[in-house]
Amino acid sequence: MPHPTRDDLRLEAVLHALSDPMRLRIVRELAADGDELSCSQFELPVTKSTSTHHFRVLREAGVIRQNYRGTAKMNGLRREDLDDLFPGLLDALLAAAARQEARLGG
Amino acid sequence: MPHPTRDDLRLEAVLHALSDPMRLRIVRELAADGDELSCSQFELPVTKSTSTHHFRVLREAGVIRQNYRGTAKMNGLRREDLDDLFPGLLDALLAAAARQEARLGG
Numbered sequence: 337m338p339h340p341t342r343d344d345l346r347l348e349a350v351l352h353a354l355s356d357p358m359r360l361r362i363v364r365e366l367a368a369d370g371d372e373l374s375c376s377q378f379e380l381p382v383t384k385s386t387s388t389h390h391f392r393v394l395r396e397a398g399v400i401r402q403n404y405r406g407t408a409k410m411n412g413l414r415r416e417d418l419d420d421l422f423p424g425l426l427d428a429l430l431a432a433a434a435r436q437e438a439r440l441g442g
Numbered sequence: 443m444p445h446p447t448r449d450d451l452r453l454e455a456v457l458h459a460l461s462d463p464m465r466l467r468i469v470r471e472l473a474a475d476g477d478e479l480s481c482s483q484f485e486l487p488v489t490k491s492t493s494t495h496h497f498r499v500l501r502e503a504g505v506i507r508q509n510y511r512g513t514a515k516m517n518g519l520r521r522e523d524l525d526d527l528f529p530g531l532l533d534a535l536l537a538a539a540a541r542q543e544a545r546l547g548g
Contacts, residue, residue: 347542351535352461355454422541428534429457435528436453 337395337402342417345398350418350425353397358382359390360433363399363413367430372412374405443501443508448523451504456524456531459503464488465496466539469505469519473536478518480511 354360358380366373380387391411394400401412418426460466464486472479486493497517500506507518524532 347535347538348461348463348466351457355458355461357454360454421545422534422538424530425534425538428528428531432453432528432531439527 339395339401340398342398342421345417345421347422347425349397350399350422353394353399354429356390356393358387359394359399362390362394362411364430364433366400366411366413367415367426372405372410374408374410376408445501445507446504448504448527451523451527453528453531455503456505456528459500459505460535462496462499464493465500465505468496468500468517470536470539472506472517472519473521473532478511478516480514480516482514 354363361380362378365378375387375391378387380390382390391400391402391409394411395402398414398417401414403410415426460469467486468484471484481493481497484493486496488496497506497508497515500517501508504520504523507520509516521532
């Protein structure tokens, strides 16, 4: 699975990747867990193919790294790359998402 | 021109609005200026209709407020609303955009 290098990450693509509620939710769960999670560990209210699409958008934007462990596709947040390129941005985005959830409910 | 109320602002829509290079540039110029600017003060390398579209997306997401002063359409950043709902987010986004520009060039 192709991944952009750190140098190829673009702010616009990262923001686009996070502009969808399901993708934002995936990123929040990965950030909260702090470790890799398999696609099947996310209980998203969407079809399998939609879910696959969302993970791919996140991977192609450089927000997550995907790799196979046996037959499971694992997903990890590229926090180090994001923090290096855009210090403070990911935390600000996660805080904004948490605040919105508190305001509006899940 | 309809504007979402502060309560109607959504993080996902704000991120979508900022996920385009031209729209990000508009927001950066408004933030740097600190005051309202007319559409014609932005020298964007796009057609007039594309430019109008970008301003509308920003307005509908609640990122900018537009109003007519005489025949000029003026644009102002909704910094107070954004900072109230998502403290620190706008500044983190502006900093990330500035950092990317320094890294890649204009």
